[in-house]
Amino acid sequence: MNEAIKERISALVDGELSEFEARRVLDEVESNPKLRDYWVRLQLLKSGLTDESLGFLKSDISARVSQELGRKPRELQKHRSKTSSRFFISVASSFSLVFIISLGFFISIDNVITPDEIFALETSEQIKEAIYSPEALEVLDNALSGMNVSLENLGSGDNGQLYANYKIPADGKKFRVSLVPISLYSDIAYSGASKLAYIETNRGTYIVSVSGDISAERKSKILRNVNFSLTKQP
Amino acid sequence: MENKIYSNKDKDLVLVRRLKRGDYKAFDLLLLKYQSRVVGLALKFVKDLQIAEDIAQESFLKAYKSINSFREESAFYTWIYRITVNTSKNYLASKSRKKELSESDINRLEGSEDIFDIPGGSSPEEILSANNLREVIMESLTNLPEDIRTAISLREFEGLTYEEISEVLNCPIGTVRSRIFRGREIMQERISPILNEDNKLNKSSK
Numbered sequence: 019m020n021e022a023i024k025e026r027i028s029a030l031v032d033g034e035l036s037e038f039e040a041r042r043v044l045d046e047v048e049s050n051p052k053l054r055d056y057w058v059r060l061q062l063l064k065s066g067l068t069d070e071s072l073g074f075l076k077s078d079i080s081a082r083v084s085q086e087l088g089r090k091p092r093e094l095q096k097h098r099s100k101t102s103s104r105f106f107i108s109v110a111s112s113f114s115l116v117f118i119i120s121l122g123f124f125i126s127i128d129n130v131i132t133p134d135e136i137f138a139l140e141t142s143e144q145i146k147e148a149i150y151s152p153e154a155l156e157v158l159d160n161a162l163s164g165m166n167v168s169l170e171n172l173g174s175g176d177n178g179q180l181y182a183n184y185k186i187p188a189d190g191k192k193f194r195v196s197l198v199p200i201s202l203y204s205d206i207a208y209s210g211a212s213k214l215a216y217i218e219t220n221r222g223t224y225i226v227s228v229s230g231d232i233s234a235e236r237k238s239k240i241l242r243n244v245n246f247s248l249t250k251q252p
Numbered sequence: 253m254e255n256k257i258y259s260n261k262d263k264d265l266v267l268v269r270r271l272k273r274g275d276y277k278a279f280d281l282l283l284l285k286y287q288s289r290v291v292g293l294a295l296k297f298v299k300d301l302q303i304a305e306d307i308a309q310e311s312f313l314k315a316y317k318s319i320n321s322f323r324e325e326s327a328f329y330t331w332i333y334r335i336t337v338n339t340s341k342n343y344l345a346s347k348s349r350k351k352e353l354s355e356s357d358i359n360r361l362e363g364s365e366d367i368f369d370i371p372g373g374s375s376p377e378e379i380l381s382a383n384n385l386r387e388v389i390m391e392s393l394t395n396l397p398e399d400i401r402t403a404i405s406l407r408e409f410e411g412l413t414y415e416e417i418s419e420v421l422n423c424p425i426g427t428v429r430s431r432i433f434r435g436r437e438i439m440q441e442r443i444s445p446i447l448n449e450d451n452k453l454n455k456s457s458k
Contacts, residue, residue, distance in 0.1 A: 022363060028433040030281075032407060033263025035412045040266045044277035054284065059447070061285050063439055066389035067408045077291040077301070079309050080283050086313055 020046075024056060031060045044170060063110060159241045161195055161226065186232065193230025215241040264328040271319050279316055286329060287312070290336050297340035307343055311336040386444055391443035396435050403431040 023046045029035045047053045110169050162184065170183040170192070181196040215226045230239040264285075270278035289312060294304035315322075315332050322331055393401060399421075405413045405418060414432075418425045 023431040028436055029429050035266060037266050037269055041396050042269055048277050057281055058284050059440055060436060063389060063436060066386045077288060077305055079305050079429055082309050083312050089318060134340060137391060
């Protein structure tokens with residue numbers, strides 16, 4: 019099993035993952051039954067340490083519940099063998115990453131940020147921290163809320179930019195959401211920049227953009243979601 | 253912006269919120285996390301494993317279908333356990349099987365602080381196995397390298413968040429996360445033989 023994903027699962031057990039990171043972990047767990055079992059063992063470990071009830075360990079009703087909810091039933095791998103012959107383990111399909119678009123490639127104009135607005139956001143010192151912060155990931159997550167897309171991968175650039183590549187399972191189209199520190203905004207010639215949103219957090223400000231093989235309407239929706247999440251913030 | 257990292261008390265919250273967004277995978281992990289304890293709880297009421305599992309199943313289904321009514325004012329486990337208690341009581345009432353437990357027994361169970369602490373219906377072998385597991389877990393903790401043991405102890409016994417631990421230990425949060433993970437890996441190796449042996453016993457007893 020991949021050590022990095024196991025470490026994330028360990029953090030999830032402690033409630034120390036962002037929702038965005040958790041979504042990635044959930045995808046991984048779904049595709050790997052061993053990780054599902056790993057989750058259970060970590061729970062046992064925690065319960066054993068803290069004197070919580072270990073419960074009735076021989077019971078695994080997860081497959082039954084899944085079936086009742088019309089889901090593909092799965093069952094734990096090792097120490098719960100009770101009904102293994104009746105159920106099968108789902109294996110998620112793998113995705114391949116083929117879509118890379120360079121930073122700064124923006125498609126159309128909706129929300130043009132004026133220089134006044136940019137300079138009004140005086141948080142450049144903390145931008146790098148912000149871009150790597152859980153808040154930045156939350157922005158991404160909010161941006162894709164309700165769009166039924168799957169995350170393919172995340173990446174970051176040397177200057178603190180963050181990007182996430184997504185796929186729309188329904189039609190196979192792919193796109194990227196990028197978050198760029200506002201300090202780079204003037205460095206990179208975004209003369210044709212368009213369809214942007216910006217996010218100000220208590221740790222810095224960055225610009226959000228969407229690019230790729232999806233309609234302008236969808237791009238607008240993503241950015242509206244970003245702005246929506248912004249307005250919800252205290 | 254809303255805080256991304258949730259406190260110890262709300263450690264299920266990120267999964268709950270994923271579930272509220274329609275992510276079944278989050279529900280699956282919550283189910284895996286609590287099913288043993290929920291079945292154990294139902295067993296206290298009905299004394300029959302099969303029925304207890306049915307009640308647990310129904311309780312989780314109710315939780316899944318009404319997750320949007322969960323207002324996050326309490327911990328998720330409190331909520332699912334309350335659902336289980338009510339489902340168990342409804343079962344006893346509907347089947348006129350309250351004689352399995354007296355009214356005072358039910359009241360005692362509902363009001364007892366240790367209602368979730370003792371595996372209901374466990375056989376002596378199971379209790380022994382659970383005790384053995386606990387002993388091995390505690391022993392493996394004792395044998396961890398000091399920096400790792402400290403991180404895990406602060407997390408599990410003091411309930412500190414990773415951020416708080418990083419302040420106490422004066423190290424980055426990433427280091428805390430890594431130490432806790434490595435400690436759990438070591439402890440996992442120690443308990444694996446027990447779990448695997450238990451699994452063999454389960455298989456052979458069927």
